[in-house]
Amino acid sequence: MEVTTENFKEVLPSILQAVERADFVAIDAEFTGLRRKETSRYCELDTIEERYIKAREAAKDFGMIQFGISAFRYIKEKSSYSHATFCFYLLGKTGDMLYYDNTSLKFLADNGFDFNKLFKSGLPYLSILEEAEKRGEFVNQALEPFPPSPVKVAEEKARKFLIETEEKIDALLEDESREVLVLPGGTLPGFFRKLLYNNIAAKYKNILIRSLTTDQERNIEIRKFDSPEARLKFLEEERERKLDEKVGFTHVIRKVLESGKPLVGHNMMLDLLHLIQKTVQPLPDTLEQFKNVVKANLPTIYDTKLLAKDPPFCVDIPITSLGILYSELCGKFSPPDFIVEEGYESHSLSGGGQAHDAGYDAFMTGVCFITMVKKLDGSNWKNKSVIRSKHLSQFSSRLNNMNSHDIPFLNLVGPDVQTDxxxxxxxxxxxxxxxxxxxxxxxxxxxxxxxxxxxxxxxxxxxxxxxxxxxxxxxxxxxxxxxxxxxxxxxxxxxxxxxxxQSDDASPGVEASASRVHEYKRLKSVGSDQLSKMTLESPSMEEVPPIYANANDNGKRMKTNQDAATDGVFAIPDEWCEIPDREGRPHLVPLVLALFIFFKWFW
Amino acid sequence: MEVTTENFKEVLPSILQAVERADFVAIDAEFTGLRRKETSRYCELDTIEERYIKAREAAKDFGMIQFGISAFRYIKEKSSYSHATFCFYLLGKTGDMLYYDNTSLKFLADNGFDFNKLFKSGLPYLSILEEAEKRGEFVNQALEPFPPSPVKVAEEKARKFLIETEEKIDALLEDESREVLVLPGGTLPGFFRKLLYNNIAAKYKNILIRSLTTDQERNIEIRKFDSPEARLKFLEEERERKLDEKVGFTHVIRKVLESGKPLVGHNMMLDLLHLIQKTVQPLPDTLEQFKNVVKANLPTIYDTKLLAKDPPFCVDIPITSLGILYSELCGKFSPPDFIVEEGYESHSLSGGGQAHDAGYDAFMTGVCFITMVKKLDGSNWKNKSVIRSKHLSQFSSRLNNMNSHDIPFLNLVGPDVQTDxxxxxxxxxxxxxxxxxxxxxxxxxxxxxxxxxxxxxxxxxxxxxxxxxxxxxxxxxxxxxxxxxxxxxxxxxxxxxxxxxQSDDASPGVEASASRVHEYKRLKSVGSDQLSKMTLESPSMEEVPPIYANANDNGKRMKTNQDAATDGVFAIPDEWCEIPDREGRPHLVPLVLALFIFFKWFW
The missing domain is CATH 3.30.70.330 (RRM (RNA recognition motif) domain)
Known part of the structure; x- marks a missing residue:
């Protein structure tokens, strides 16, 4: 279902309910551009910090104009998944000033994106932080900043306008059947407008004059009240209602975050950064601070591109772009049945849809996720929702780090892989x-x-x-x-x-840890693959594989997949290494060192 | 007529012809925003240099997404004007990265702007300077930057792909009825693509391999040639054709500028700055340099807003926004007959149109211009095209300086009014x-x-x-x-x-000129008006009114028009003063002073 200002109020309750009932929420977003400067182009040898800085810059520079949410739920008795999919057109707050890359927008338009719908009826949003700030300002903010003071009226036309308007208002005040008077404002000269807001407003205490735009007409509404208190109450409620309107799409994201339902996306680093920048708070300067923001605000996250780059999928499906992955998985890995959540319009496996529509992309992402985890779970899949699969722990809160030579993912909740x-x-x-x-x-x-x-x-x-x-x-x-x-x-x-x-403000001991590095030989033979064997700590402590996995070197197999082909022309084994995390948890290497020193001195 | 990539090639000749035959060309443009920073907001007390800097910033920051051209021609035997109107959708060059103000785009969308048409079929453009630079680069640029070198092929699938492709090419070379071979490229892994561009290209000297996007499909074309020379010739022609395509809309503007036909716009400072920035050359840093660019590149320019703010129009039409001016002029000032130039679709007086469509706005601007000059010419109007009216000289090459306290226009070809x-x-x-x-x-x-x-x-x-x-x-x-x-x-x-x-690099004598200032008391009573009485030198030396007009002070009349009302709450006379131009032409004041000193000393 497409969601714009036309239907937002009406459908919001059902969106919130769909999120509430879901096992997980698949997401996708569309942007006005990806990279503003040539120097922000992703380089295969970016450090993970450099990559964050580049992605952060994109999330700050460009607009997020569409967001797809697909809420999936396992229905055990039917061994199938229900889903409800929403595609939000997003305009942002008045006066938002962002970049657009005409090439990106042409790509979207060619793929059916409706820009007229976007700019006519796109939803507003505020970040949760901005909303809180606005509410804070209310405390000290007068509802009317300055009492009106009448201006001199010399000209005949203006005098006449004043007298006529006063007569109309007097009639309004006497007429119990009416609350408001609407004056046509489209062709009203600015000085007459000023007379309304200064002279008329100063004369009548229990009225409220405000501009009113209906059907592209610019009118002026004069509303009467029984008392100054009733007038103030009305103003207060209006202020609250307007803020609520401005929060717009963030009502949905707040619900998603508060529900704690896992988020699933495909190659979702940019989607997640845009989402945080636009609806949570401005992205911080460093990767470390960013991880803290994620830990404080976001639920567990799964990136389907990481699953797809792992066996067994990467063997049969060399291209992991969403559209191809989706059709290949549906063809080769027997997805479960999907049924549309009752009471919701949505996509279906057979119905098809338009790739690069954020709603359909979110739906495809959810289908890919379920189909892949179902495959990993084997015959056990019917027992529970895929979201509770033990195979997921190794992918938990890791974002695919696209087009990287040797850093396959960004670890949102712990230290990142260290490369040699x-x-x-x-x-x-x-x-x-x-x-x-x-x-x-x-x-x-x-x-x-x-x-x-x-x-x-x-x-x-x-x-x-x-x-x-x-x-x-x-x-x-x-x-x-x-x-x-x-x-x-x-x-x-x-x-x-x-x-x-880079480490000026990092915790001490980073340099030292380099010597304690634990290296993994790993063949980047099939995708940025075999992630399952290369895991670091996982945030979900259940079913966590050993912190130090076995080194895995499959030798000299030629790269054959998309990544390999675009990366280069020959297969090279990547060296992986790991540093202990910086937060002071005891690690094996220092422990062994300490024991060694202890025994050396006392024996 | 709307012009996009769909019909540009086909209609370009008729556009050029319409410009060639015109008496003048009315223009209008639509942008993706007006002001990026709060500090760039126009202030009533901006100096004219500050105003240029602010407008220049807008022209550099934002996109020009639509441009209207309406070519008008007087047909004496019918005492009427023919017109041909074109509305160009403009996307710019690939990868252009500009700002958009979502409020501006919402305004345009609400007024019927078709953003889907823009992003799907908007025209490219290059500035005249960029085109010249590209042509300059061709001289030293190899048509193919680096000879292909084959890569190692170990994998069975890749080997098979190579052999099959070679068989297809051998068949192409033998088949006299075919010139090209098209391979489906949409799902071709990147490594296979690399094999084409490296291994295949290295093996066959007389073929050309290039990607080809048709109907959103990504294919690869292999084209054969009789000789390496024929291949090079084809590459050269392709390069030329591609540059020509990139020049796009600038073909039209180049014609307009080279034809020397006067340009007419309404409140056209931003339109003109965008036009120069996008299709001529980057806007220079200072106003003085900008004036030099204008003098070197642009024909005479008339701003209808300046005419409208002068009597007699300002008396009867207090609001000078284009739509209102147009309907009021048509109602009150009997426009001549307008006929659509034969062979062209266009707007008409009776047909109506959508305001803020650049084509219709350009048409309305031309109609306003003709109707106002016709009025000024009185009963003489039938003798010649309005563009040759003696009443125009005082408006020549002056841009309305909107929302200014005391500087009503920017003088494109001479010194600006100096304020006290x-x-x-x-x-x-x-x-x-x-x-x-x-x-x-x-x-x-x-x-x-x-x-x-x-x-x-x-x-x-x-x-x-x-x-x-x-x-x-x-x-x-x-x-x-x-x-x-x-x-x-x-x-x-x-x-x-x-x-x-500011005057660090200005010509000497600016400070001194302040003491020679000649002041005018002037009532800003009706518009930024009575411009005709306040003129500086005009670039057209025919029919120039006296350089120093009589001071004009109508006393204490209250401001009643839109400008007055939005400007403030009371009428103040504006002091105007003037400095002699800096280019050394003799002026009256120094002359009078010299005579005074001469007589004082010698008599």
């Missing part, structure tokens, strides 16, 4: 350089992968069979043959410099 | 201050007019009966009673400080 990039070369070059120049410089190692960061900086990822010390050896040769204006070094150097500035 | 603001008070106050506090501080002078610039700075305009020395006297009393944190001074101080910084 000491084999990667960093190259500063003149702006005229192209791929040929880079291949020329690195001609002794083949095949290399080039990752351009800007026209004057790039990374070179060496072939997998060259190890760290090999890279150091090559570096000497390369530096010796470097043309002027070109500087080559290994990532470690850059990284340590960066880390220094 | 030495009676105006400048007040720095705490952010908590409101109108009541200001009235309290200025309680000895009534009525005052308050012009807020920010929450901590405002101007106070004293009643007209207090002269400069009176203001200085009051200042002492006000300063004596000033609460802490409040500072009051007269405008002169502020102004001289500002001037100093």
């Amino acid at each position: 990039r000491s084999r990667i070369f960093c190259v500063d070059c003149p702006a005229e350089w192209n791929v040929g120049n880079v291949h020329g410089l690195f001609n002794m190692m083949k095949p290399i992968k080039i990752v351009w960061v800007s026209s004057t900086f790039l990374y070179v990822i060496p072939p997998e069979d060259i190890d760290k010390s090999g890279c150091k050896q090559y570096l000497k040769g390369i530096q010796a043959s470097c043309p002027p204006m070109v500087r080559v070094r290994l990532y470690g150097d850059t990284l340590s410099v960066k880390r220094k500035s | 603001r030495s009676r105006i008070f400048c007040v720095d106050c705490p952010a908590e201050w409101n109108v009541g506090n200001v009235h309290g501080l200025f309680n000895m002078m009534k009525p005052i007019k308050i012009v807020w610039v920010s929450s901590t700075f405002l101007y106070v305009i004293p009643p007209e009966d207090i002269d400069k020395s009176g203001c200085k006297q009051y200042l002492k009393g006000i300063q004596a009673s000033c609460p802490p944190m409040v500072r009051v001074r007269l405008y002169g101080d502020t102004l001289s400080v500002k001037r100093k910084s």
Whole structure:
């Protein structure tokens, strides 16, 4: 069901009820753009902090113009899932000033997005923080800022207007059958308007004059009251009603967050950041602060793209974009039955829909989620809703980190995977350089992968069979043959410099932890895959797999999926490593060290 | 006629012809917003340079999404005007990143603007400067940046794909009846795509592989050639054709500018700035540089709002917004007959249209222009096209400067009016201050007019009966009673400080000219009116009224029009003054002064 200002009030109760009854809520959003500056383009070797900063910038710069919510519920007796899907058109608050990328909007228009509906009847929203601030301001804010003071009237026309208006108001005051008088305001000169708000308002204490826009006509309403108190009460109620209207779509999000129902999205980092920025509070400056905001406000989150990039799905479905994933899962992995929640219009498996409509995308996401978890649960799936599957814990509160060389996800509730990039070369070059120049410089190692960061900086990822010390050896040769204006070094150097500035306000011991790093060899052979074997701590403590999983190296299989193909031309094993979390929970490595020191000194 | 990518190619010749035949071209534009920051809000006491900076910022920040052109031509034998009107939907170039104000877009949508048409089929455009730069780049730019190098293929599926594709290409090369082979690309994994562009392209020299998007399908076209030269020629033509497509709407504007036909707009400062920014070159930093750009690129310009604010129109039509002006002029000032230019769809006087559609607005602007000039010409109007009226010279190349206290227009081709603001008070106050506090501080002078610039700075305009020395006297009393944190001074101080910084790179003699100022007492009684009596030099030297017109002071009539009413609550005469232009043409005042000194000394 599409939700706009036309039907919002009417359907809000049923939306809230659908959320209340749901097992989980699938979401999707559409934006006015993805990246404002060339320097904000995602780079495969972004650190996870850099990636957050880039995504945060997009969520601050661009509009969120559509939001889809699909509330799913397991009906055990029918072994099927009911769903109710809503597609909200979002305009935001008056005077919101955001960027649009005409290419993004063309893409949406070509996919059937109705921009006329958006701009005519899009819903307003305020963030929960903005709403609280407004309510705070009410306490000290007078309902009428300044008592009206009459202005001089010299001109005949104006005098006449005043007298006529006063006669009309006197008639209104005497007529018990009427509450209001409406004056046509469309062609009223501004000075006459001023006379109303100053001279008339000063003369009559128990009336209220306000502009009123109906059907694109600009009128002026004069309303009478029995007493000044009744007038003030009316003003207060109006203020409350107007704020309530401004909160708009956030009424729905507040309900979703307060209900604690898990959120499910597909490749949902941007969706989640936009959602927080627009309806919760401004996104904080650092990833660490962001995680605190998430912990304080959001329920558990699942990203279907992460599930899809894991076996068994990645084997059969190499492309994980939502539309293709949905049709492939429906074709190959026998989804359960879906029935439309009674009393709701919604999509259906057979009915089809328009991809990139946030409602349909949310629906498809929910179907993908259920179908994948059903598959993971095997024959047990009928016992309970998929949302209670033990297989979910390893995906809990992790966002797919798209187009990353070695960081497959952002961990919303704990430390992120630490990467070892000491084999990667960093190259500063003149702006005229192209791929040929880079291949020329690195001609002794083949095949290399080039990752351009800007026209004057790039990374070179060496072939997998060259190890760290090999890279150091090559570096000497390369530096010796470097043309002027070109500087080559290994990532470690850059990284340590960066880390220094980044960790200024981080907890102490980060540097030290690098030496305590626990490394995983992992083949990025099929998607950013085998996530299940690579898990860190999970926020859900039930069914958590061991903190340190077994290293997993499947050897030299060629990458064959979409990611592999777009990432590069050869398969490289990624080194993964992990640092203990910074919040002081005891970890194995320091414990072993302490025991070692203890025994060394006392035995 | 609406013009989009659907019909642009087809109708372009007839558009160019209509411009070629026209006497003048009326224009109008619609934008995605007007003002991004609160500090960019127009203030009645903006200097003309400040106003340019604010308008320039808007033209850089926001999109121009619709442009209307109405080409008018006088047909003497019928004593009527023909017209051809075009409404262009404008999307701009791929990846243009601009702001949108959701309130502005809602306003347009409520007035029938078709955003779906805009984003699906809006025209591209490049500025004339951008086009020249692109052509310059072609000289040194290789048609193909880097020769393809094959990548390793290990996986069975990929091997199979390569072999099958090679078979298809071999068949294409042998088949004389076919030029191209199209491969479905929508579901092609990225790595397979890479194989095409690297391995296949490296093997076959006389083919061209490129992606092809048709009907939202992403396909890959493989085209064969007889020789490498034929292939290069095709690439070159393609590059030229693509640039031509990107130039899009600018083809029309280039024609308009090159034709030298006068441009007519209504309150057209923003329209003109957007037009230059988007289709000519980036707007320069200063007003002076901007005037040079205008002089170098633009024909004569007339702003109908300035005509409408002058007698006799302002007397009968107090509101000068386009829609109201149009219907009032048609009702009260007997427009001539209008006939639709043969072969063109267009609007008509009787047919009506949708205000805020740029095409209809341009048409209404042209009708207003002709009707007003016809009135000014009196019984002579049938002799020639209005564009040759002697009454136009005083409006030539002047843009209405909306919502200004004392600067009614921006002079595009000469110096602007210099104002005397030495009676105006400048007040720095705490952010908590409101109108009541200001009235309290200025309680000895009534009525005052308050012009807020920010929450901590405002101007106070004293009643007209207090002269400069009176203001200085009051200042002492006000300063004596000033609460802490409040500072009051007269405008002169502020102004001289500002001037100093502003005139760093201005021509010398600006400061000196202030003492040579020639003042006009002028009643802002009906519009920013009686412009005809207040003229500076006009760029058209024929029929120019005397440079120094008689001072005109109609005394104490109350302001009754829209401007007066929104400006303030009382009528104040505005002081106008003028400095000689900076380009060295002799002026009367220095001449008179020189003669005076000459006679004083020698007689």
